[in-house]
Each structure stands twice: as structure tokens, then as C-alpha cells.
Amino acid sequence: MSTQGNVALITGASSGIGEELARVFATYGFHLVLVARTEPRLQELAHTLRTQHHLQAFPIALDLSDPQGPARLQQKVLELGLTVDVLVNNAGFADFGEFARSDLAKQTQMIQLNITTLTELTHRFLPAMMERRRGYVLNVASTAAFMPGPLMSVYYATKAYVLSFSEAIREELKGSGVSVTALCPGPVATGFQSRAEMAGSRLLTNPLNPPTSPDKVAQAGYKALMRGQQLVIPGFVNQLQALAPRLLPRAMVPGMVRNAAARSH
Numbered sequence: 449m450s451t452q453g454n455v456a457l458i459t460g461a462s463s464g465i466g467e468e469l470a471r472v473f474a475t476y477g478f479h480l481v482l483v484a485r486t487e488p489r490l491q492e493l494a495h496t497l498r499t500q501h502h503l504q505a506f507p508i509a510l511d512l513s514d515p516q517g518p519a520r521l522q523q524k525v526l527e528l529g530l531t532v533d534v535l536v537n538n539a540g541f542a543d544f545g546e547f548a549r550s551d552l553a554k555q556t557q558m559i560q561l562n563i564t565t566l567t568e569l570t571h572r573f574l575p576a577m578m579e580r581r582r583g584y585v586l587n588v589a590s591t592a593a594f595m596p597g598p599l600m601s602v603y604y605a606t607k608a609y610v611l612s613f614s615e616a617i618r619e620e621l622k623g624s625g626v627s628v629t630a631l632c633p634g635p636v637a638t639g640f641q642s643r644a645e646m647a648g649s650r651l652l653t654n655p656l657n658p659p660t661s662p663d664k665v666a667q668a669g670y671k672a673l674m675r676g677q678q679l680v681i682p683g684f685v686n687q688l689q690a691l692a693p694r695l696l697p698r699a700m701v702p703g704m705v706r707n708a709a710a711r712s713h
């Protein structure tokens with residue numbers, strides 16, 4: 449199948465930030481490849497966006513925490529005859545609680561999805577972008593990328609990886625026509641918190657930093673990507689939170705983050 453116009457591939461498009469990113473890209477006329485596990489939600493979203501915006505939208509249901517997931521996705525994109533102009537690595541999840549008592553399988557699955565799949569998809573889709581001397585990669589990190597995260601230690605570390613990796617390859621790609629942007633949201637009102645079993649965490653009830661809506665985050669990510677920005681942290685309080693660990697003595701930071709995240713009951 450051939451498409452005229454640009455194609456954005458968005459992982460984790462069945463809900464939350466990814467779904468809103470799909471709506472934003474649709475508004476700007478992109479054709480879409482929508483990836484997640486929950487096929488009915490992808491199909492419904494694809495149908496809605498096709499109808500509203502007269503574009504092509506391809507739902508692909510895949511488990512991206514399966515090590516074969518990225519290769520299968522690339523194969524499906526090839527079979528559809530699509531060229532990916534924008535890769536959005538958004539799929540990710542977290543887990544709340546002490547590391548030593550956590551489910552190890554969940555932690556390794558998180559590393560696989562948040563780090564390995566993101567890295568592999570970038571590696572698989574970059575060469576064609578470089579050949580065309582045109583392309584964009586939006587990697588969804590978090591304000592968690594800027595500090596260690598007691599009670600969500602593996603998650604915060606995966607996001608530190610995403611930010612570091614994105615900034616490094618962005619530098620390598622200068623002059624190639626391919627731009628890489630890291631999107632670093634603070635708390636966002638999505639299904640993320642319940643999936644992470646964060647009920648009772650003070651992170652959900654901080655009056656100074658209530659969760660942002662996913663559509664605002666998606667708009668900010670899209671604009672930053674198209675402007676070629678290195679990173680974007682939507683919201684002033686989130687920007688301060690990302691900056692604070694650099695200004696405070698390093699030894700103080702883990703305890704402060706733990707207090708901010710701990711359950712209030």
C-alpha cells in the first residue's frame with residue numbers, strides 16, 4: 449500500500465499520551481501506524497482518525513516487551529509498504545514499591561520495553577531516515593530521568609537511559625537531517641499510575657504538581673519535535689523539579705525523592 453504524505457509510527461497508542469500524540473499527528477495530516485497490545489482500542493482509534501481526518505491509519509497489535517516485537521513490527525511496516533518519517537517511542541510502564549520485594553519478571557520486562565525495545569526500534573528505523581536525509585524520533589522519557597527514584601528505582605533508571613541515549617544520538621545525527629527529541633513529562637493523568645500500582649503515593653496528590661492532561665503533553669511533544677528541540681519538559685513546576693537535583697547536594701536527593709513518592713497511609 450502506498451501513502452502520499454508523512455507517516456508517524458507511535459508505540460503505546462492505545463491509551464494515554466500515545467493516544468493523544470496520535471490525535472495531534474492526525475491533526476497535522478500525518479498517516480499513522482498505531483502500535484500497542486490492545487487491538488480493539490487501536491482499531492477504534494484508527495477508525496475515528498481515518499473518518500475525522502481522511503488519512504490512512506494502520507493498527508498493529510504487538511507485545512513490544514517480547515524480544516521479537518521490534519523485528520515483527522518492522523516486518524509489518526515493510527509488508528504495508530510504508531516509509532516511517534516519524535518514530536515515536538512512547539510505550540512504557542512503571543512499577544511502584546521497594547526493589548528487593550518487587551517481582552523480578554516485571555522489572556526485566558520493564559527494562560525490555562522502556563529501554564531495549566526503544567533502542568532497537570530506533571536502530572531499525574534510523575537508517576532509512578538517514579538515507580532520505582529526513583526524519584524525526586520522539587522518545588518519551590520523564591522528569592524521572594533527572595534523578596534516582598527510590599520506590600520506583602528501575603523505572604527512573606530506564607528513563608535516565610532514554611534521556612541520555614536520546615541526547616547522545618541526537619548529537620551523532622547532527623547534519624544528517626534526522627532530529628531526535630526527548631519528551632520529559634511530570635505526572636500525567638493516564639492509566640499509567642494504576643498500572644504501576646501507585647495508589648496512595650504522594651506523587652498522585654501533590655497539590656503543587658497535579659497531573660497534567662495527556663493532550664497538553666502530546667501538543668508540547670509534537671511542537672518540540674517539529675522545532676528540532678533537544679528536549680521538552682511540559683510545565684514550569686516540572687522544569688523546576690528536573691533542575692533541582694543539579695542544585696542540591698547529591699546525597700540529599702534520593703531521600704527527598706523517596707519522601708515525595710512514599711505512600712501517605
Ligand SMILES: NC(=O)c1ccc[n+]([C@@H]2O[C@H](COP(=O)([O-])OP(=O)(O)OC[C@H]3O[C@@H](n4cnc5c(N)ncnc54)[C@H](OP(=O)(O)O)[C@@H]3O)[C@@H](O)[C@H]2O)c1
Pocket residue numbers: 459460461462463464465466483484485486487510511512513514538539540541542561588589590591632633634635636637638639640641643
Ligand atoms: N503518566 C505519567 O505520569 C507519565 C509521566 C512521565 C512519563 N510517562 C511515560 O509516558 C509513556 C506513556 O505512558 P502513559 O502515561 O500514556 O501510560 P498508559 O496510558 O498506561 O499508556 C501506555 C501505553 O503503552 C502501551 N504498552 C504497554 N506495554 C506494552 C507492551 N508490552 N507492548 C506494546 N505496548 C505496550 C499500552 O498499550 P497496551 O496496554 O494496549 O499494550 C499503552 O498504549 C510511558 O513511556 C511512560 O513512562 C508517563
